[in-house]
Amino acid sequence: MSRPLEEAMVAIICTFREYAARCGDPYKLNKGELKELLLKELPSFMPSQLSECDYNQLFCALDADKDCEVNFQEYVAAMSSLSVLCNEFFRDCPRDCPAEPTCPK
Numbered sequence: 001m002s003r004p005l006e007e008a009m010v011a012i013i014c015t016f017r018e019y020a021a022r023c024g025d026p027y028k029l030n031k032g033e034l035k036e037l038l039l040k041e042l043p044s045f046m047p048s049q050l051s052e053c054d055y056n057q058l059f060c061a062l063d064a065d066k067d068c069e070v071n072f073q074e075y076v077a078a079m080s081s082l083s084v085l086c087n088e089f090f091r092d093c094p095r096d097c098p099a100e101p102t103c104p105k
């Protein structure tokens with residue numbers, strides 16, 4: 001039986017692979033694939049009215065090696081940064097938040 005953290009890692013990997021395989025290099029996300037991934041898989045975090053200019057700036061920021069595609073390492077760096085921001089945002093949430101894991105005694 002897998003644990004939530006293991007399931008989260010599998011989801012991160014499988015989501016990347018699903019969208020990257022849609023066209024072109026199956027191991028990298030192009031602009032269209034990344035945009036679709038963000039809008040469909042992170043709908044609560046991505047503004048639906050993101051302008052094309054804003055989206056291009058986001059893509060350029062994620063494309064660290066400037067090869068006009070987002071590889072897995074660049075994608076994971078983005079997921080990591082987003083997780084840091086979420087952790088900061090939820091820092092003052094009540095301790096009985098249902099999303100919060102309980103520590104083993």
Ligand SMILES: [Ca+2]
Nearest residue numbers: 063067069070
């Ligand atoms: Ca890249």
